[in-house]
Amino acid sequence: MSQPIIQMKNIEKHFGSVIALNGVSVDIHAGECHCLLGDNGAGKSTFIKTMSGVHKPTRGEILFEGKPLNFSRPRDAIEAGIATVYQDLAMIPLMSVSRNFFMGNEPIKKFGPFKLFDHHHANEVTMEEMERMGIHLRGPDQAVGTLSGGERQTVAIARAVHFGAKVLILDEPTSALGVRQTANVLATIDKVRKMGIAVVFITHNVRHALAVGDRFTVLNRGKTFGTATRGEVTPEELQDMMAGGKELATLEGILHGTV
Amino acid sequence: MTEATQPAVIDERVKEISSFRKALIRPELGGICGTILVFIFFFLTAADSGMFSAKGVMNWSVVSAQFAIIAVGACLLMIAGEFDLSVGSMIGFAGISIAILSVQLGLPMWFAIIATFVLCIALGGLNGWLVIKTGLPSFIVTLAFLYILRGLTIFAAISTTRKTIIGGVKDAAEGDWLAPLFGAKVFTGFFQWLADMGLIDTFTRGVKKGMPVVEGVPMLIIWAIGLIVFGHILLTRTRFGNWIFASGGDARAATYVGVPVNRVKIVMFMFTAFCATIFATCQVMEFGSAGADRGLLKEFEAIISVVIGGALLTGGYGSVIGAALGALIFGVVQQGLFFAGVESSLFRVFLGVILLMAVILNTYIRRMITGEK
Numbered sequence: 001m002s003q004p005i006i007q008m009k010n011i012e013k014h015f016g017s018v019i020a021l022n023g024v025s026v027d028i029h030a031g032e033c034h035c036l037l038g039d040n041g042a043g044k045s046t047f048i049k050t051m052s053g054v055h056k057p058t059r060g061e062i063l064f065e066g067k068p069l070n071f072s073r074p075r076d077a078i079e080a081g082i083a084t085v086y087q088d089l090a091m092i093p094l095m096s097v098s099r100n101f102f103m104g105n106e107p108i109k110k111f112g113p114f115k116l117f118d119h120h121h122a123n124e125v126t127m128e129e130m131e132r133m134g135i136h137l138r139g140p141d142q143a144v145g146t147l148s149g150g151e152r153q154t155v156a157i158a159r160a161v162h163f164g165a166k167v168l169i170l171d172e173p174t175s176a177l178g179v180r181q182t183a184n185v186l187a188t189i190d191k192v193r194k195m196g197i198a199v200v201f202i203t204h205n206v207r208h209a210l211a212v213g214d215r216f217t218v219l220n221r222g223k224t225f226g227t228a229t230r231g232e233v234t235p236e237e238l239q240d241m242m243a244g245g246k247e248l249a250t251l252e253g254i255l256h257g258t259v
Numbered sequence: 260m261t262e263a264t265q266p267a268v269i270d271e272r273v274k275e276i277s278s279f280r281k282a283l284i285r286p287e288l289g290g291i292c293g294t295i296l297v298f299i300f301f302f303l304t305a306a307d308s309g310m311f312s313a314k315g316v317m318n319w320s321v322v323s324a325q326f327a328i329i330a331v332g333a334c335l336l337m338i339a340g341e342f343d344l345s346v347g348s349m350i351g352f353a354g355i356s357i358a359i360l361s362v363q364l365g366l367p368m369w370f371a372i373i374a375t376f377v378l379c380i381a382l383g384g385l386n387g388w389l390v391i392k393t394g395l396p397s398f399i400v401t402l403a404f405l406y407i408l409r410g411l412t413i414f415a416a417i418s419t420t421r422k423t424i425i426g427g428v429k430d431a432a433e434g435d436w437l438a439p440l441f442g443a444k445v446f447t448g449f450f451q452w453l454a455d456m457g458l459i460d461t462f463t464r465g466v467k468k469g470m471p472v473v474e475g476v477p478m479l480i481i482w483a484i485g486l487i488v489f490g491h492i493l494l495t496r497t498r499f500g501n502w503i504f505a506s507g508g509d510a511r512a513a514t515y516v517g518v519p520v521n522r523v524k525i526v527m528f529m530f531t532a533f534c535a536t537i538f539a540t541c542q543v544m545e546f547g548s549a550g551a552d553r554g555l556l557k558e559f560e561a562i563i564s565v566v567i568g569g570a571l572l573t574g575g576y577g578s579v580i581g582a583a584l585g586a587l588i589f590g591v592v593q594q595g596l597f598f599a600g601v602e603s604s605l606f607r608v609f610l611g612v613i614l615l616m617a618v619i620l621n622t623y624i625r626r627m628i629t630g631e632k
Contacts, residue, residue: 078517092575094575094628099501102501104502105516106501117497146628
C-alpha cells in the first residue's frame, strides 16, 4: 500500500489525572474507509478530536502526508484537508441548505467596490453537489430543518468533499438514524471513498462498520487492539474486542447471543 | 439509492408547498400584515384628524424613524444571538457626552461628535467582549450596563453643570461642518415648491408666513433609511451576513466550519452602540439640548420592533426590513392614537397585545420552517 495520508504514532492524551488515550497508533490511507470502533468512553471522541486539531496530544506524533503536524486550532486542520462531520453539530436548521453549504466559505461576487455573497453560484453548486450524493432537494433555499437526519449528514459530507477534504472524519453519523437513512449515509460513505478520499468512520455498530469498512481499529479503555483488514475479522470478534471480551460473553449468555 | 446522473426525481414524501405557504415563510410577513392593518385602522378612525396631512405624516415618520434607527442595530444583534439592554442608557450617555464636550469644555462640535462615536462604539465593544469572555448571557451583562451607563450619565451631568439637562447645543453647533449631518433638514427646496404649488399647507401668520408647514426631511429619516438599506444588504447579500445568521443559529456549528463567531458578535454589539449614538446625536441636534434621562426604555422598544418584524428571540432568524416595518407600526400607532384622540395610556395595552400576537405568529412560522411539531 502507498504512503499513509495520516499516521498517528503512540498518541497519548491526558486530561488532568485521567488518561483518555494511552498510546494509540493508527495509519489512514487515501481511498479507504477506516472504521474506528469502540464502546462509550473508549476514547474515540478524544482520538478524532486530536486528529482534527481540537485537542493537542500529550505525547506522540501525528504525520500528515509524511510531515509532522501541529494544529493549534480546528481551522488549521480544515485548511490542511481534514474535515470532521459531527453528528448533531453539522448544520444550522433555520438556515437554507445553500447558506449552510457555504457557511464559512461563502462565494463572493464583486459589485463595484462591494463584495457580495454570490447566491446564484451558491445555489447552483449546492443543487449539483447534492445530486451527486443522490439527494434531490426541493430547492437550495429549503431550510435544513426540513431535512431528515440522514440528509443533513449527507449535506455535511457533500460540503466537506466539495471544499477539498482529503480526510473525512465522521463522528457516529449513523447512531441516531433509522434503517433507510442509515443505508443512505453508508452509500454516501462508499461514494466518497471511491473518490479517493480517506474516510474515518466512528461507530459502535459493528454491522454498519462491516458494511463499508476496509480496515477496522478497535479502541478499548484508551488503548487499541491493533488494526484488522476486511475479511480477516468476524463481527463477533469485533464485538468482543469492543466490549473487552469477557463481560459481554457473560451478557450474551443471558441474552441468548443476540447482542 | 438512485444514481447521481438521473434527472431530478420527485420524492413522493415531500409535499409540494403552495405559493401561499411559501409567502408565509418569510420573516417580514407579520410586519407586512401589521402595517397594512394599522394603516387601514387609522384611515378609518383618524382620517380627518390631520394624521395624513403633510405635517401629520412627517410627525409619525420622524417617530418611526427614531425607532427604526435603534431597531436595525437590535435586529442584527438579535439575529447574531445576543441582546443589548443598554441601548437606552447609551442614548442618554451619548447625548450628555456631546453636550459636555462641546458646551461645557468648549471643544468644536465635530470633535465632540466624533469623540462620542468612538467612545460609545468602544463601550459597545466592551459589552460584547465581556459577553464573549465570561460566557454569561448578554441579557445580564447588558442589564448591568443599563445601570452603569445611566448612573454615569447622570453623575457626569450633575458634577459638571449641577443640572441633568444641558442646553446650548444649538449655539455650539452653529457653523459646524459635521453637525448638519445629524440636525439639518434636506429637500427644503422641494417642500417650498410643493407649498408654492398649493400641494401642502403653508403658515398663514407670523414670521414664517408663506413657508411650508413641513420645511424638509430631517436627517434623522435619511439616517433611518440609510441604515435599513445598509443592514438589509449586509444581512442578505454579504458573507458577513451569512456569518450573522450562523452565529445566532448555532454558534458551535458555526465555529466548527471556521466562522469567527466571537468577532461577529462583538462587531454587532459595536454596531448597536453606533446606532444608539446616531439616535442620540440627531436628538441632541434637534432639541438643542441633552438630557441625562433620554432614551429611557428605548432598548425594549427596539426589541419589540424587531420581534414584531419577525425575528426570533433565540437568534438565527429575522429580517431588517421586518424590523423597519415593526418600527413603522410602532410609530404610527403611538402617534395615531394621539391623532385619534384616544387616551394615551391605552397605547401600552395595544403594544403589549401586538407584541404577544407577533411572538405567537413567529413561533408558528418557525415550526413551519424547521418542520418541528
